[in-house]
Amino acid sequence: MTRETTSAKPPGRPRAGIDAEVFAATLKTVHxxxxxxATMDRIAAAAGVAKTTIYRRWPSKGALITDCLVDTFGPLPPMPGSRAEYLAAAIDLAATKIGQxxxxxxxxxxxxDAVSDAGLREILSTRLQAPYLRALQDALGEPEDRILLFVDITVGTLLHRMGMTGAPMVEADVAALTEMILRHFAERA
Amino acid sequence: MTRETTSAKPPGRPRAGIDAEVFAATLKTVHxxxxxxATMDRIAAAAGVAKTTIYRRWPSKGALITDCLVDTFGPLPPMPGSRAEYLAAAIDLAATKIGQxxxxxxxxxxxxDAVSDAGLREILSTRLQAPYLRALQDALGEPEDRILLFVDITVGTLLHRMGMTGAPMVEADVAALTEMILRHFAERA
DNA sequence: TCGGTATCGCTACCATTGGTAGCGAAACTG
DNA sequence: CAGTTTCGCTACCAATGGTAGCGATACCGA
Structure with a gap:
């Protein structure tokens, strides 16, 4: 994940593999x-790295956080047997990760931040959201607007709970949310 | 809404009635x-008021925005005939206002901002969310956790759409969201 | 009309924070 | 060793939330 695929061998001092430390420091500091x-100075200090080093790799705080989230969420698990199971797995992934x-x-x-920053919105949309939208669309074969609504409901609800209470959603509520969503999205449009 | 209930007559220069101008300027600037x-300087300039005057009335930017939202949303409409109609009206109110x-x-x-600011979270919870929670609980007679889940789903979904796309949710999606929620919450727990 | 009081607008100011520039040192290749 | 690139460091800038203090102003009561 942290290795580039360019197989050339560039001259000069190689970059130190600090992504893991920086991502961990970012989440820890935000937490x-x-x-x-979570100041960039504090994140850098927590990672044991100079702030300028972070800015050499990520153009902004938002880009760093976005990449950190991409790294945290990882890819969607492969399509299991049924549509319902797939949707449930996606909701469970979102709930689990957002609760960390x-x-x-x-x-x-x-x-x-992305609401008021078009550049960041582009980064967030391209790097984090688009891959999941595509994966869901491929797996479910649904029109895009239904996929978008599914994501809005799932992620929006979980984030709202996190923001309002400061604590992740309890399992019982995740179960209720999942059941409600499944009843609506179980059959194709 | 903007008048105190203390019926005494305090001496000194009375406060000018600037709440409406400031609220309008706040939403316009944010938009x-x-x-x-939406800097405090810019909001003040748009309202035709000194920044210090705003800080004399609201202790922070978050408090100003919160009061602005309280003023915008207003009270929940009275309970109509059925539970389903009440829920639908609440969703419609949220969608309409958030779309403005x-x-x-x-x-x-x-x-x-409230996520990382306990004081602001207190303000937001007390002034904006609590009244709606109480009204919903009184009207529906449901346990608190179900009310909370309803609000998380409704507001969270609408906000997520606003944030990701920058545009309010289209009517068709609001209708789908409403139908899904009603199917889950129509009957009592 | 005049004092008392509280607000208004204004300027100046501070601390924090995202982000940048430039430097010498270090690490790697050839 | 020369060349190249990254690293850590210090210093720095602009923007922003928020505050202090000033003279001016508007209201009340005597």
């Missing part, structure tokens, strides 16, 4: 101090 | 420049 409190320390706050933070 | 671009220029962005912005 402890919140999105606003720092992930929900980081997601919500970059999400809102 | 045009986004949440991050600046409201969705302002909501999302203050929402995320």
């Amino acid at each position: 402890e101090l919140g999105y606003a409190g 320390p720092g992930v929900g706050a980081a997601f919500a933070g970059v999400f809102v | 045009e420049l986004g949440y991050a671009g 220029p600046g409201v969705g962005a302002a909501f999302a912005g203050v929402f995320v």
Whole structure:
């Protein structure tokens, strides 16, 4: 994940493999101090890396957070037997990841920054959301607007709970949410 | 809404009635420049008021936005005939208001600021969310966790759409969302 | 009309934070 | 060793939320 696919051998000092440390430091700092409190200086310090080094790799704080989320979420699990199982797995993945320390706050933070920053919105949409939309569309064969609604409901609900209470959604509520969504999306449009 | 209930007559120069102008300027500025671009200086300028005057009434930007939202949303309409109609009316109110220029962005912005600011979370929860929770609970007679889930789904979905696309949810999707929610919440727990 | 009081607008100011420039040192290739 | 690139560091800038203090202004009561 952290290796480029360019097989050339560039001259000069090679880049140190700091992505894992920086991502971990980012989530830890956001978890402890919140999105606003997670200063680039603090993230750099927590990662044991100079701030300028971070800015050499990520053009902005939003881009760093986005890549951190991409790294955290990972790819969607492969399509299991039924449509319902696939949808349930996707909801479960979202709930699990968003509930991890720092992930929900980081997601919500970059999400809102993106509202007022077209460049960041582009990054967020391209790097984080688009792959999932495509995977869902391929697996379900549904029109795009239904996929979008599914994502809005799933992610929006989980983030809202995280933001309002500061704590991830309890399992019982995730189950209720899943049941409601499945009843609506189980059969094709 | 903007008048205190203390019926005493305090001495000194009375406060000018600027709430309406400030609220309008806030939404207009957020709409045009986004949440991050809506500087307190710019809001004050748009309202034709000094920044210090705003800070004399609202202790922080988050508090101002919250009061602006409280003013925008207003009270829930009275309970109509059926439970389903009441739920549908609440969803419709949320969708309509969040779709108004600046409201969705302002909501999302203050929402995320609240994640990392306990004081603001208190303000947001007390002044904006609590009244609606109570009204819904009184009207529906449901346990609190179900009310919370209903609000998470409704508001979270609408905000997520606003944030990701920058545009309010189209009517067809609101209708689909309403139908899904009603099927789940129509009968009591 | 005049004092008391509280607000208004204004300017100046501070601390924080995202982001940048430039430097010498380090690491790798050939 | 020369060339190249990255690293850490310090210093720095612009923007922004928020504050302090000023003279001016509007209202009340005597």
